[in-house]
Amino acid sequence: MKQTDKFEIFITTQLGLEHLLHDEIKKFEFTNPVLLVGGVSITGDWVDVWKANMYLRGATKVLARIGEFRAFHLAQLDKRARKFPWHITISKGMSIKAEVVTNRKNKIYHAGAAVERIERAISEEIGSKIAGSVSSADIVFKIRIIDNNVIISIDTSGDGLYKRGYKLATGKAPIRENIASLALYYCGYTGNEPVLDPMCGSGTFIIEAAEISRNLMPGRNRKFSFQNLNSYDEKLVDYFVKKWENKISEFTFFGIDRNHNVVEHSIQNSKRAGIDDISNFKAQSIEKLSRPKGPEGLVIVNPPYGSRIGKKKDLFSLYRTFGEKMKNEFSGWRVGMITSDNALAQSTKLPLISSELAISNGGLKIHLYRTETLA
Ligand SMILES: C[S@@+](CC[C@H](N)C(=O)[O-])C[C@H]1O[C@@H](n2cnc3c(N)ncnc32)[C@H](O)[C@@H]1O
Structure with missing residues (x-):
């Protein structure tokens, strides 16, 4: 060929x-x-x-x-x-x-x-x-x-393309980077607004959102199998890397989690991704969440779900608290959510629109949800 x-x-x-x-x-x-x-x-x-x-x-x-x-x-x-x-x-x-x-x-x-x-x-x-x-x-x-x-x-990829190279440290059940990005797109995210994840774990949504906002090339920090093929032309590939244009982002990306350790992981991951100057991570429980100052944007979250983490009754209470916070404090923002359990999603009492399709994530089926701008 x-x-x-x-x-x-x-x-x-x-x-x-x-x-x-x-x-x-x-x-x-x-x-x-x-x-x-x-x-x-x-x-x-x-x-x-x-x-x-x-x-x-x-x-x-x-x-x-x-x-x-x-x-x-x-x-x-x-x-x-x-x-x-x-x-x-x-x-x-x-x-x-x-x-x-x-x-x-x-x-x-x-x-x-x-x-x-x-x-x-x-x-x-x-x-x-x-x-x-x-x-x-x-x-x-x-x-x-x-x-x-x-x-x-x-x-021609080698490692799955969701392995961007920044996420060396993770908590429990991290979401894959490509799923996080597509979920952001599903919520209409184009990079022109702030993003907040109140249960950010290893920071995947926040880092992907900040990268989209800066238009960073997702594959900039990794190797690919195509480099081992006869067709590989290093100079030409380099030309297509250089042709890519980054943008300046004027927004902040807020990652919050009650677990101090995973917040530390997020900070390290954001540094490796080179977006730590526009991200802001802190350890805090959802009960203490308040709306950040500045423009409205998107809250996106992947709360604990399924049998992997947490007990059911506590989970319902957690989703309810999340929904109340959104309704009471985040008017003008939109909400996006990934979870495996529709009953948990509905217990937020948010006006959720589902993508309908079940997504395979490891052994588990997950669903995407989004809202319009909250009143
Ligand atoms: C499924 S994980 C999120 C994974 C994340 N999307 C990632 O890619 O790494 C759920 C997270 O919710 C956090 N969490 C659970 N209960 C919380 C609460 N009450 N307040 C804040 N965070 C909470 C957990 O510490 C955990 O990191």
């Missing part, structure tokens, strides 16, 4: 968030974004792969589809995998790993046997090492067999 060839790029996110990722992708100049289950596909080249990895806040992975062939049995898979032009995308020095998804509708339905054939073919044809695990591989191939078609994609 030459630098200029176009191919399908599948940009993944958590189930239930695809429409919000689609909206984000449409703001960039990507070609032909199509909303699918589990993500959005675009048509593009390696430049688009780099940009999607570095620029998108809502994505979890960027998969580049590099080719396909038909195979009806393992010997054929072996033969055709050996003929596949792997050398165009990868070179000898890289360690590789393959992941195969197949099912009983295909003649080749045993994923493990397919993985073994494909990895051996790449290793013997290119001379690359087979890594011990996916996490230690330089390059991971994601292979789907559909209707006896072996579809080959490369994971």
Whole structure:
């Protein structure tokens, strides 16, 4: 594949968030974004792969589809995998790993046997090492067999894109950075107002909001698997990093939590993200929360929920207190919330609008809620 060839790029996110990722992708100049289950596909080249990895806040992975062939049995898979032009995308020095998804509708339905054939073919044809695990591989191939078609994609991201590089310290149940950003977008957040999270944990909402306000590039502090591919052009990638324009933000981002330790984590995380000059973290319980001076904005929160933390009765009381605080002190602000339990959400008695779709977050289904401006 030459630098200029176009191919399908599948940009993944958590189930239930695809429409919000689609909206984000449409703001960039990507070609032909199509909303699918589990993500959005675009048509593009390696430049688009780099940009999607570095620029998108809502994505979890960027998969580049590099080719396909038909195979009806393992010997054929072996033969055709050996003929596949792997050398165009990868070179000898890289360690590789393959992941195969197949099912009983295909003649080749045993994923493990397919993985073994494909990895051996790449290793013997290119001379690359087979890594011990996916996490230690330089390059991971994601292979789907559909209707006896072996579809080959490369994971060009490596670590999930929600790992921005700033959140080294977390409390219990931190929200993933890409979910936090998409939740902010769901609440109509564009960076032009302050944000307050009264149960901020490791500070994810606050840091993502401050980054959006400054228009910081989400992938500025991390590595990507695309750097291990033959198509990688350091100078050109650097050009697209430099082309990105930051903004000045005149707003403050308030993170509050009753737990002193997690507040300290938030402060450290905000320093690593380089937004500590516009964020303000303090340890305080929701019962003592008061409206900050200055312009109105968005309160966004991910209170404790589910069986992971806290007991149910206390949780109802906590959500009620939160709702009362919002209604009594935050007129002119909007509220956004993530929680797994609709009964808890409704106990805030806030006029909540739900995104309807359940979002997969670890093993748990969570929901997004927002309000209009509070009276
Ligand atoms: C699910 S965690 C929030 C995670 C956070 N969104 C993150 O990304 O790290 C819920 C947080 O609520 C805080 N919390 C629980 N009860 C509280 C209260 N009464 N006042 C303030 N914070 C409280 C907990 O300390 C915990 O950090």
